[in-house]
Amino acid sequence: MGQRIVIAGASMGGLRAAERLRAAGFTGEIVAVGDEPHLPYNxxxxxxxxxxxxxxxxxxxxxxxxxxxxxxxxxxxxxxxADLAARAVRLGDGTELAYDGLVVATGMRPRRLPVPGPAAGRHVVRTLEDARALRAALRPGVNVLVIGAGFIGCEVAATARTLGASVTVVAPEDVPMRRPLGRDLGAALRRRHEGHGVAFLLGRTVRAFLGEERVTGAELSDGTRLDADVVVEAVGSVANTEWLEGNGLELSDGVLCDEALRVEGRPGVVAVGDVARFPNPRYDGVPRRVEHWSIPTDTAKHAVVTLLADLGLGDPPAGPFAPLPTFWSDQYDLRLQSFGAPVLGEDDIRVLEGDLDGEVVVGYHRDGELVGVVLVGMASAAARYRAALTRASVAA
Amino acid sequence: MRVIVDMNICKDHGQCVFAAPEVFQINENGKLVYVAEPDESLRDAVEEAADVCPLQAITIEG
Incomplete structure (x- = not known):
């Protein structure tokens, strides 16, 4: 009795950590701190x-x-x-909270483009308030400029186009969603978007936003000038780790964790969700952050066991953390599902079933072994391929 | 234990199938089918299925 665990971050990872702590029988105090005004949401x-x-x-x-x-x-x-040596965190209102155990669950925020121009009219999509602001601006006929051709950019492009906006996507890569899907599938998905009327200006970046009070357009790296009523920046994200500075941690890309999800060997401190950079022995020992929806749940399950063991309240995890990455994306009526690590097999990509311009299963191989699968449609085949990956790619 | 899937929300992701294959299945048409009153011994798996549903469409009563 009397132990307190502070969860820094009140989104999905923080919630899953709290649930797991209670499920594991932790009866002490749990305090979850979040900068958004909302209880955790999807x-x-x-x-x-x-x-x-x-x-x-x-x-x-x-x-x-x-x-x-x-x-x-x-x-x-x-x-x-945070002062990890003194086991205390400080909140924005000046409150100091001592803890016995700390869960780092502060997640990511959108990266912003460091280019000149007005701020009004430029949107990102991370929070409920972000989505509300963008929704208010998306009307039929408006010119929407999406910067970034990853999953978020392409999903926003599809939604905006469906709502009747004119949509142009600008990105430095030559194929949308190239990582991790690969050139051929990315190109096929570009054709689908173009079939819906989305324009792509790829191999280019934004040099400046145009307009006085608010954005009226953008100038690209090749000199092209585009009109835009609404700009959406979907250019990746930045880990929220500034609050951990001063503790001697390596914070160049999220929080570095060991295979038990303990933060750099600090007993009583674990990380969950997309801020955690951890090795996955399923593939190799390289620590990576993973921004998939399944990761907060998977990491919380494992990290809480580690944390309670550190606090003397249970046994350590039976084995290393080795999740099977999973994500999906919905664009128009298309459902993409990914299992495993396509990015590790991008030099050997094969169509396993179907065809790229219809429903398709694409396999990604490393040294001839299947390490990732992406399905477009073909939902009834998902379980079969996922099972094959689960069996095959657990490394020694 | 009673399982309710809001089929107005469900988009047939099938994540629940991986968590609790005894309770949830994707049929040949790619649509979700499930056992409404699974055995109590499956509670952990069903809770897991509810957690991993991308649309949070699964509720458990009792």
């Missing part, structure tokens, strides 16, 4: 359904299990600093 709809129609927090909120009813939620206030 973000994938923000680039899709929540742009197409009014979506409330209530509709997106994760259900709160009875077991987490006694968690203290400190919402609307960020964690601004």
């Amino acid at each position: 973000r994938p709809p923000l680039s899709k359904e929540a742009l197409a129609s009014e979506v409330t927090h209530e509709a997106l909120a994760f259900r709160l299990r009875p077991a987490v009813a006694d968690v203290t939620w400190r919402l609307g206030v960020p964690v601004v600093s």
